[in-house]
Amino acid sequence: MNFPVETDYGRWGRRCMRHTLDEFLALDRLKSGLVIIDYGEVELALLVKNRNAEATFYGFHAAQSPVTRQPVPYFQGRRVAPKRLNQVLVSDPSLYLHEDVRVGWFLGNKYCPLTEDLPKIMDKIDALTGASRRLLWGNSAGGTAALRYARDEDVSVVMNPQTVLINFTFGRIRPWTQHGWDRPDHDSTWFFVDEIGDLRKTPPKGRIVYCQNLHDDHVTLQLAPLAETLGVSTEPGDDGRFKLILGDWGKGHIPPPSDVQQAIVAEEVERMLGPKKGFFARLLG
Template sequence: MAKRNLSRFNAFDIHTYASIDEFLAADVHEGISTISYKGLPLDLLNVNIGSRSTLIMFHSALSNNMQTLPVFSGQRLAERLNMNLLSISDPSLGMDESLRLTWFMGNRRQPLMEDLPHVLSHVVRSHHFSRPIFFGASGGGFAALLFSRTVENAITVVANPRIDLSQSPNPNLAPYLKHCFNAVGTTPAVRVMRDNMVMQLQADYAKGHVNDIVYLQNVKDAFFLTKNMRPFIDARRGSGTLWLLLDDYGVGHKPVPTEVLESVLRNVKVASSWVGSGPDELRLRKNPSVVDVDVWVDDLMSR
């Protein structure tokens, strides 16, 4: 089991709960909530400053220098943007200290995809009249898209998100399958992927979505562009609006620059709705087709 260290969060009050049911029955407190969840802790950081927008953060893969749990991303970002913050630490990382990314999909003890939406909604309701803005990058973007559909009136902002766990660049699922589901070997792994995981978000979004999405993608992140973003745009259906920003942030899986991300989130924060038109200065394109994307990519790559 991974090591826990809450001492670096001593600026926050810590509230403990014996179960998710106990948490849902209680008033939501500011600070850290640690919920005993079927034998492993589920940790949340809740900062409510009274903003009309709440940033709901899903972290990406842990860096090599991050050795203890929980992990709460987005604190500085929320402070700079003057937004409420709800940051979730993926409880499955506690199954083994070697795990760096588990996509917030749960484990053999914890059906997180079933239970986390109730937790998120409970906290969001406590932020009265505050619009939930889900955010994640890379693997955290996968989780943001996975859970944002479950919260009413949410908007989702993702940066270079993973969409398809079966496509390049192939994620190393073996540690997750082994430590979280005791699935070693082809047959057990296939069964877990079929019964306990979402492998292709584009298939879920092909069934329809109503939440608006702002999708930021590095045009020179070749595999994420062609094997993740492009199939998602081609497959998605529903009344929700997709706003896309493509740009050159360097070769490979390079992050969206902080100033770009903050500009997008700042505009999302002040806009009651982007259904009509998005801010011109962001160069976002509304509901692009795959053909539109291909033309845009060719233009950017030719510069």
Template sequence: MDEFLKQDELPSGPFSVLIDEIPVDFEYDDRGFDTTIVLLHPAISPKIEKLPMFIGRAITQNAPVNRLFVADPTLNIHGDLETGWFAGSSAQPNLQTHLNVIFRRMTAGKRTIYFGLSAGGFAALLFASLHPDSLAMPVNPQVQLADHSSPRVRKWTNVAWGMNNKLDSDTKAMPPVETDLLAVYEEPLKVRVVYIQNTGDRDHMKNHWSAFKAKARPQALAGVALVDAGEGHVAPSEAYLAEAINHVATADSWGRFNLKTLKSSPNRATVKSPPKDTPTQRDTSRYDSAGKSTYADMSDFLSQPLATGLSTFDYHGTPFDILVRKKENAKATIVVFHPAATGANITRPYFVGTSLTDKIDVNAVFLADPSLELDDNLRISWFAGNSKQQLQQDLPIIIRHVLDEVGSENHIFYGASAGGFAALYYSSLFPGSLAVPINPQTRISNYGQTFVDAYAKICWGIDETQESKTELPKVTTEDLTEHYQTPQKNSVLYVQNDTDWHVKKHMEPFLEKNNTRNHTMLVSGTWGNGHFPPPANYQEELLRAAVLCDGDWAQMAERHPDVKVVSIDPDRDGIPSLVCSCTRPEAGGANPYCVSHGTAKYRQDEEHSPIDEHSPKY
């Protein structure tokens, strides 16, 4: 604990803190938000074979929150326990106090939500009560362990604390820790509670919710959702919980919450679950009608005239696939990079957006990331290569060959998420081109740690989380915020959903470091809560406008009303000169990101007269 508290920087990814010489496991996902959610798990089921156990990844993936996952260490000490309510044991008698200190340290300066299911709900209520101005989101919680009828309570007191409560008796002596939240919430507390309870859980409705409502001070209850999630002690659907968390996290202030406005069904039986990720398989049969060409290797591909349809060549032991569609007399070409290959029944080669360019007078080149061929379970690799394939060196040569063969004059590099990272990187290697990244990652190591670790291990043989952050920059360009800190000769049309956690973690660091001489434009909007792209027709509008620019990308601000100019190079031909009126001392001068905050913009050729930010032209 002492060593942890002395650290100047918060740990990132998985970490452990020894409390009474016993490790407590955490995982911290800092996504750059002003709110942090602490996720506390319920009792483990027999299906759980490995500890530590963390919950809440899926339901918080698209919420604007940093995430602190916590595992109850009592389950590690005593293997036959299902739960310990994060309330400690005789080996860790002060666990509640120590966890409170850790939580306060990890969430300092942030709004804090404590979220938990069942036993985790008990813990959420407890730790929120110890943390002024925080908010608890318990789901089907226990609130008084002495009156909880489950044999798990007696088992916990006996096994974890060495007590002698009879398993067949209602009499339960309690250990010397906080087990009665009714007494806690009878006192005035500077805390808010959003209580979610399944009405089909009759035991918890009667013995916990009703008791809490009767005892707790009304000022503490910021919101109550009594929902039909099904019979028994079952939680509402993931979709409902995700929407509830997002509802709370996006609120400007934590006053009262009307959870009746949530649109998702709480009943799991009525919610269609999203398809689970399954291993990808290689299948090129769907491209039979488009025409398929095979080459011996990269040199063979580059030495021959380009064929339309699917081209495949051996790339240092795995297939490299390119899908080409050429339109007569088209001057522009869109190079498309795919995002993560998530979902069920994904086949390789993986291409996306194949219908997006059908109605646009443009050539289209679709690329499949060859790193996905290394392992059927690898989902994302950012077109950043691997130890056998130096893709960031080879792919520009391949793209140049394709662009020359189709007679392209104007080049547009397009991709979403991981594909947006690739679009930004490879466009920078083609002077005069345009990058159109959609919700991109701008630094690989700032993405979800599970995905980064999988990429680092499978593609580069990097095993440990902490190593991936230090070793990846040595083997591949993984930080585009640094890359674009130097002047680049391409243009960027950055498209970002403003409710996406990528705003804080990827867009803002990119725009803050972006060299002010780089021609950068921004399109932002609300297209769903979380990491969701704009609708396909909207993306098509942007791409059509880009094609009509005929290589003069500065026209985008005139051709599409949502395009804002962020920064611009005054020395480049055909591009008007803009300077920014906003300065920040900590930035050392002009702030290139001020346009997104609505500050005034000025044109030098209009004697610094203010430009109306709502003008369709600007």
């Protein structure tokens, strides 16, 4: 398949397994490596480490840089993912659509009904790995996806997510709606994004660890509307269901450093599964 964007599969390792959606859902085992689910015009790529752990880390990347674009598939989260969990990093299939599409919020496109298919894919992964819990992580648009796809029993750890897309930069949205949904004009794009891109209409489930840079307009445009819907404070705190971390990580839309994110994720893993046991403790049960 000749895609309109540059691809590079080799940089993610030698093992690349390609399936249709039906073939993937029929698998009886899941090997570690690069898993491609082929939709024809686009692909859903998953970078998998199956450790047969009781929980899985799902990582969703942010938008590609407006200055430099990397080949697809594109992944983020390897530095943050804890070795105690299975690891599944997800590449947004909308990045295959066109060079101008640098973000799609993991909401799919006309070729790939991702909001319908991804929950089934994640359920299948959990069944094949033996996992019963999930920690979903993401920066910016990846944080949006982590919130959207979390279940009641899950934890989402998000950095500066977009929760109300109509409050985001229209110039970043339009290439995705134009090439992904055949909606080139402003009005149809606005109504479309208002319908599918507002987390207030389908509030996130599970425990939410929300990390927000204080020097980002997302404080008022994204955090505040979601907090009002959830009935939680915009002041730092943790009520068990919603934990808000407000940080000073630089001017603008800047996430916490990787080591800070690692520590936040590690704390949530311990909260979810308990302290990690040493070898002899595991041996004794």
